[in-house]
Every structure is written in C-alpha cells, then in structure tokens.
Amino acid sequence: MPELTESELRQFIGTTAYHRHWLGAFVLTDGVQYLAEKGQAHWLIDAIASYQPDARVKDDPMLKDFQLWELTVDNNSAVLKLSRDTDNVVLTQEIEYTDFPLPYIKLYLNEKVLMLPSEY
Structure with missing residues (x-):
C-alpha cells in the first residue's frame, strides 16, 4: 500500500517545473507529480484527464478555466467528484476499489494546470 501524508503535500507551495500529462490535456505541478508517484495515484490523474473531452466538461464555459476535483475514500472504495465550485457538482464517479x-x-485544474490547493 502506498504511503503518503497530508503534511508531505502541504510542503508544496508553488512549482519549479511543469510535467505534461501523457494525454496532453494539462500539465501537473511538482506537488501533483509527487502525489502521483509517492501515492501511486497516476490512475487519479488519468481519470481527471479522461474527463476533459467529455461534453459535460468541455462544453461548460465555467469549467474551461477552473475545475475543482475531490476524491473521498472510505473502506477502500472512493468517489471522484468534479465541481464548478463548492457544492456545484458536475459529475461523480464511483470507484469500487482503491x-x-x-x-x-x-x-x-486552473487554466490547464493541475495543482494542489497549497500551490494555487
């Protein structure tokens, strides 16, 4: 099981480099790259990228510049949620196991840069 702590992620306050996602949908900050590697969460980044061509996302003018993505884990299952802003949910995906x-x-996801809140 991957080991990662919230305090490790809070150390990221900006980025020194941008890391292009293999699908080309956006770039990742150092913090998100660390999250993907240390937390073995490339699948999470891929899931976010996979929704970018979805009509609910690409045709929504409010989501062109800013998207709020949240993953909530409970007993090795999870829910991934995209919102325009707090409590304005666009889509959810249930994840059977994680x-x-x-x-x-x-x-x-701000102007095609995926980042941690501390990097905003």
Whole structure:
C-alpha cells in the first residue's frame, strides 16, 4: 500500500517545473507529480484527464478555466467528484476499489494546470 501524508503535500507551495500529462490535456505541478508517484495515484490523474473531452466538461464555459476535483475514500472504495465550485457538482464517479493512502484529496485544474490547493 502506498504511503503518503497530508503534511508531505502541504510542503508544496508553488512549482519549479511543469510535467505534461501523457494525454496532453494539462500539465501537473511538482506537488501533483509527487502525489502521483509517492501515492501511486497516476490512475487519479488519468481519470481527471479522461474527463476533459467529455461534453459535460468541455462544453461548460465555467469549467474551461477552473475545475475543482475531490476524491473521498472510505473502506477502500472512493468517489471522484468534479465541481464548478463548492457544492456545484458536475459529475461523480464511483470507484469500487482503491488503495489511495489518504481519506480525502482536493485538486484544482486552473487554466490547464493541475495543482494542489497549497500551490494555487
């Protein structure tokens, strides 16, 4: 099981480099790259990228510049949620099994840059 703590992620306050996602949908900050590697969460980044061409996302003018992504984990299952803003949910995906090491993570996709809230 991957090991990652919230305090490790809070150390990221900006980025020194951008890491292009293999699908080309966006770039990742250093913090999100660390999350993907240390938390073995490339699947989470891929899931977010896979929704970018979805009509509910690409045709929504409010989601062009900013997206709020939240993953909530409970008993090795999870729910991934995209919102325009707090409590304005666009879509949810139930994930039957995950070994993601944190009970909750929030990510911002701001102008094609996926980042941790501390990097915003």
